[in-house]
Amino acid sequence: MADNSTVLTQIDTKKRILDAAERLFARNGFQGTSMRAITGEAKANLAAVNYHFGTKEALLEAVFERRLVPLNKTRTDRLEAVRDSARSEARRPSARDVLRAFIEPTIAFAVSKEGAGDFPTLIGRAIIDPDDAVRKIFLRHVGPVFHLLIDALREALPELSAHALFWRVHFTIGAMGHTCHIRTMAETMQTTGKPHGLPDGVAAACDAEAMTEMLMNFVSAGMEA
Amino acid sequence: MADNSTVLTQIDTKKRILDAAERLFARNGFQGTSMRAITGEAKANLAAVNYHFGTKEALLEAVFERRLVPLNKTRTDRLEAVRDSARSEARRPSARDVLRAFIEPTIAFAVSKEGAGDFPTLIGRAIIDPDDAVRKIFLRHVGPVFHLLIDALREALPELSAHALFWRVHFTIGAMGHTCHIRTMAETMQTTGKPHGLPDGVAAACDAEAMTEMLMNFVSAGMEA
């Protein structure tokens, strides 16, 4: 039986690799991140990735799974709570409540106690990453929640055609994904120059709560247009 | 002096490489596209890329420049027409007109006579691509137009804070970029399965004109919320 220090080192290595991979995948993309960059940042040996995770793609899967399982549980619970609440009061759910149930936990992840600061950015990237591996893994995890979101919005806006609903959901996803992405860009942009049109300091502009409210107002109005 | 056949072959090779690069960069990303994949699809020799363009990054620059120069001219003209028209009538431009002046030419590029079907997708990708080379080149070309868009929207919505305007423009860009991206995904998804919630045939859902109207309604409502 291994002593404590060995076990702790093992766990730490795995976690350090996951953290570094999350950060680098979010910032540079899947194809843009080499295993050497990951192990370099994680202060781990190159072979440790393959030992602990098997392949680079399996590492990506592990990065997604660590965050997405609890996040999807939260989003699913909140979406079903909105539906149940409306049903028990014999009314339709409001589109705004449905959108909030989906968006708020997603962005709030940025300031969670877990310190998962880079994961929302990774979600933003995954939504639009053209790499098949990224999209396949992401869709497998997020597909059911996405389906639930569409169903709830269909209840909220029954007069909206399926065609229009489909696109409006994707506009929402696009705006949300881009928001997560901009947030990371803004951090690195302090050295290279301000984003076009950014008025105040970066910190103020990227405050998660204020950003969520802005996004909520925007997509709620668009959804109910 | 070279005879006609030689000149034509040269031009054709350059054009075939540009077309193939545009298509593959849009579909697989900059880092996800090898020079061998490009020359393979263009039926050109591997060394032809370096001969005609110098480097892979210079090729990307050429791909952007070919489309972005005329597209930006159109967008700039239309944005200034909206401002001038409002100014001559001593009224504020409407946010909807400003947004249409920016969005319509962007998406309409998909069905242009040039057959630039993949370039809107490339724009969608460039907006969110994490690769520094991609972002640098793209921002250099699109920065001035982007600045003009923000200025025009500031005139249209003077009561909106600079902070809110900044984010709403980025929500709009995100929705538009994602829309261009989904459009390509939907094409390739006919084999792998429908996107979640897609109601009708792919062709109907991706009709450029209808898509533009959907997007216009969505972002106009969000912008004026």
Added chain:
DNA sequence: GTCTATAGATTGATAGAC
């Protein structure tokens, strides 16, 4: 479990014949 060393494949780019 962690390390060194390296296999095996692929990449961007170039030299030189034609």
Added chain:
DNA sequence: GTCTATCAATCTATAGAC
């Protein structure tokens, strides 16, 4: 201008000592 051949670097992944 186009081709073959190849360099040098990089990549993922693995074998084997410790």
